[in-house]
Amino acid sequence: MATAVSKPPCVVCKTPSITRCSRCKIVHYCSPECQRKDWPTHKIACTPSSAAGKSSNATPPTSNNKPTLPDPSKVLNVHPVGSSSSIPSSNRKVPPKASSTIFKFEYKPSLDGVDENLVIFFHGLGDKMNPNFVRLASTLQLPNTATCCIQAPTPVPYLEEEGWQWFPSFNNLTGELLGPDSPERMLQVKQLVRPELIKFLSHCKSHCGYDERKISLFGFSQGGEIALDLAAFGGFNLRSVISIAGYMMEESQNNDPALKKLNTRVMIMQGDKDDVRSVKEAKDKFKYIQRIFGKASSEHLIVEGMGHGMPASEHGWRPLMEFFAQNLDSGSTGVEHMSDIFEVK
Template sequence: MQSINVQSPKSQKNKATPPKQSKCQLKFDYSPSSDGIDYNLLILFHGLGDSKKPFAQLGTKLNLPQTATLAIQAPEPVPYMDGCYQWYPSFDFLTGDMLTPANPERLKGLFRTRKLVSELLEHLITDCGFEASRIFLFGFSQGGTVALDIALFGSEIRNLGGVISISGYLLEEQRTDKKIGNGYGGYILVTQGEKDQVIGNRNQGEKKFKEIQRLCSPDAITSQVFISNKDHTMANSSAEWRIIHTFFAERMPRRNLQLESMSDIYLVNP
C-alpha cells in the first residue's frame, strides 16, 4: 500500500537578512519594517551635497507597511565641503562652477556609481532575500537621477518594482543611450516644481520625461506631476506627499496576513 506524506506548507519568512556593510563599498543605513514583515524594500538616494542620515530618518518616518528601508550615501565627497556627498562629479575643482554636460567626468562618475549600486542590489537579492520586483527606489535631484539610471540601465539587476524621482531626470548626456532589451517595465513617478530653476520650465521638464519614457517598455506605467509654487526642493507640501503615498499604496505589494492565517493548505506527496 502506497504511503501518503501530508505536510503543512512552510510559511513565508517575515524578516529579511540585514545587509552587511562588508559586502559592498557604499555606506548605508538599514532599518527593518516596523511591523516585522520585510516584504518590500525602499532604497533612498539623497541629493547633491547631502548625506544618508536625513534620508534614513525619512525612510523611518514614512513607516510604510511591510517595507524595510535602506538609505545610501553617495560615494564621492563634495570638494571642500565636510559631510557633503555627490553621486558623480558636479563641480570644477579650480573654479567651483557646476560641471556642464560637455564634461565627461559627470557620466564617468555616474557609471562608477551604477556599478556600486548594482553590487549592493546583488547582495540584497542574493544574500538578504529581497525580490527585485519588490525593491523600490526613491531619490531627490541627483539622487533621483541615480535611481532612474539604475532602473533603466542597471543591466545586472532587471525588473525592479518602481522608482520615485523628486526633481530629478536622466543626465542630458544620456540622450544617445539605447534601451536595454524591451526597456524597463515597472512603475515610475517623477514630480517637479513648476518654478524649478535648476531643471527649467514645464516644457523642458516634459522633454526630459519623454527621454525616460523612450527607455521604458510598453508595459511600464509612468507619470509626471508638476507641483505649483515649488522650486528645486525636496517634497515639502501635503499635495506632493499625497501623490507619493498614493504611489506607494497602489504599487507596493503586500502579503495578506489574515488570509495566510486562515488558510488550511497542505502539501500531499505520495
C-alpha cells in the same frame, strides 16, 4: 427652525461618514475598511488633535482646520493598535552585509515586522544620507517595507559642512558647475556608481532574499538621476522609481535600456517654481524617460508652488503616498500586521 447639519463625506468613497480618524479628528470615513485603505496617504498629514488626548506630544490643528504636516526630520509619534511582537521572525529578511558595497548605507527593517518590500533612498547633491534621508525613510512608515539609505561616494569640495555627490559636479579650480559635456561625470557613474549599486542590488536578491519586483528606488535631484540610471541600465526589472526633481543624465540619452522589456513604473515630481529647471525643460526631459520605461509606465507630476526641494505640503505628498500604496506588495500578513492602523472611534 434649526437646519440639520449633514455629516462630511467619507474621504475615500464620498458616501456619508459615520466616524472620523481618532487621532487628528479631521478626516472622516464611512467604515474601518475605508480608513485602512486611506492610511498610507493620510498618515503623512495626520497629527494628533488637541481633543485626541492630553499627550504632551499632541500638535493642535492650524487655525484653518487643516492638519499640520510632520517635520520630515522627526519620526512620527504613532500609537498602533496591537503589537508587532507576535509577528513571526520568518517574515524578516536577512540584512545586507556591510561588505556588499564600498558605499556607506543604513538599512532598517520594516516597522511592522514584515520585510516584503525594499525601498532604497538616494540623497541629492551636497546632502548626506544621515540624518535627513534616514529620518525621512522612517517617517514614511511604509507597511511591509524595509528601507535602505545609501550615501554617495565622493565628498563635495570646499563645503563648510559635510556634503556628498554621486559624480563630480564642480570644477575644482573654478568652482563652476560641471555640465553634461564634462566626461568625468559619466565616467564615475559607469566605472564606480553603477557597478557598485548593481552589486548591492544583486546582494539584496541573493543574500537577503528580496525579489527584484519588490524593490523600489526613491531619489532626490542628483540622487533621482542615479536611481533612474540604475533602473534603466542596471539589468533589473525593479518595481518602481520615484524621482523628485531629477531626470536621466543627458549623457545617456542615446543609450538603450539594459533589458528589452522594462516593467518598472516611474513617477517624476517637478515643482513649477523650480529654479534649477523650468517646466518646459522638465517636460522635454520627461520624453526620454517615457522612451526608456514606456509611456504607460511613466508619470510626470508638476506641483504648483513647489521649488527645487522635497514636497512641503499634503498636496505634494499625497500622490507620492498613493504611488507607494499602488506599488508596494502586502502579503497575507499585510493587513493583519499593519502596525500603523489606528482604532476608529
